[in-house]
Amino acid sequence: MGRIFGTDGAKGVAITELTCELAMNIGRAATVVMTRKVGKKPRIFVGKDTRISSDIIEAALCAGICSVGADAVLLGVLPIAAVAGFIKDKEADGGFMITASHNNIEYNGIKLLGANGNKLPDETEEEIERLVLDEPGRVALASRLAVGRIIHSQDAFRQEYEQFLEGCIKTDLGGIKVAIDCANGNASEIAEKLFNKLGAETVMAFNTPDGTNINQECGSMHMSQLMELVVKEKCDCGIAFDGDADRCLAVDENGELVDGDKIIAIIAKSYKERGLLKRDSLVITIMANIGFSNFAAENGITVIKSGVGERNVLEKMLDGGYNIGGQQNGHIIFLDDAVTADGMLTAARLLEILASSGKKMSELANIMTKYPQVMTDVKILPKFKEIWKNDSEITSLIEKYDEELGISGRILVRESTADAAIKIMAEGKDFKNINVMAMTLADKIHERTNR
Secondary structure (H helix, E strand, O other): OOOOEEEOEEEEEEOOOEOHHHHHHHHHHHHHHHOOOOOOOOEEEEEEOOOOOHHHHHHHHHHHHHHOOOEEEEEEEOOHHHHHHHHHHOOOOOEEEEOOOOOOOOEEEEEEEOOOOOEOOHHHHHHHHHHHHOOHHHOOOOOHHHOOOEEEOHHHHHHHHHHHHHHHOOOOOOOOEEEEEOOOOOOOOOHHHHHHHOOOEEEEEOOOOOOOOOOOOOHHHOOHHHHHHHHHOOOOEEEEEOOOOOEEEEEOOOOOEEOHHHHHHHHHHHHHHOOOOHHHEEEEEOOOOHHHHHHHHHOOOEEEEEOOOHHHHHHHHHHHOOOEEEOOOOEEEEOOOOOOOOHHHHHHHHHHHHHHHOOOHHHHHOOOOOOOEEEEEEEOOHHHOOHHHOOHHHHHHHHHHHHHHHHHEEEEEEEEOOOOEEEEEEEEOOHHHHHHHHHHHHHHHHHHOOO
16 A cells, blocks of 8 residues: 555455554554543544445554553444544543545545544554554554453443434424435435434435445436435425544435535525524535625625635634635535534535525525536646646646736635545536646646656
């Protein structure tokens, strides 16, 4: 795998890249780093998704955790937001979430969470990585009675999380018929029971995980079947989660996508009208649609922009004291209630607004007019890192398109080390025009990186 940690923990092809040995060693090193100042028997919480490989990686992680003297508390299959919340609320010393989120079944990953429930800072992950790859001898193993135990608490934690979600929603969802796509992932055991308890009529889809079908042509990365189901069943809307249930996207009654930008807009407007939007401000990423900024200006909402990624959004929220933030992909954070993005909570809040408004989902979503966007990637070799901002042929083309678009559009180019790719987004009023720009720029980058 090379270096272990990317932008969101460790991830790779399960068992062959993210091996059992590596998982055990991550468990050891991370536990030592996370608990070095703990003056009692450390407790490390472990959650997982529904992948067939998650049980194997869980066992390896637990071997690592317990071998350095900490107890491993198994939370079972739960949304990552629940795992993060319990780490903080139950005063655990840290935790792991075993998931590859929205990725295909062959992948798995390990996300590291600190005692506050947040993802570990880069410098802490770098220290853990050094211990695993370069200095494994520094990790002292426990002996005899000092080893940790494995504690099974799955049912109790799931029930408590369900009760938490129920308590967040004050509006009866009676009269709402909603189709729910669970991506055969971590929402599968909770969603139907939760939304039925809240009063909604549910039409369930992809809620029978078998270990091999997570995210398989379903969930927030594959919306077409949910769109068809909403129309076929005459639902008021549809909701889609991803594998670990931290993302939530929606579909209106006509089968049209309601993405993360529109969901944030709907929720922010409702919060502002009720005096709940702190500082009348929120955090979105640089990838948010230009139409969102127009919506915010029309509604007296200040927009703070962060870099791409949930960690960057959360950092801006904490720094500024904001309570709503999120991304176009459906990662939405309610900082008054949770320490990380929670797809289940997002869905419940959205349905609560729909029920109390008396409007259709399409009417709610129309508060924001989206500009067309075109996104594409160009895979690159490591030697071409940052070429997009150093090669004059590429930079001059970016500058040319920026000038042509003016205030009615933009070209955004960034690099993803996790994907080894340069990512291009073109945005403007004319789809054909921005599509030509994005494809021409991608061809130019490809040409300049294949010399």
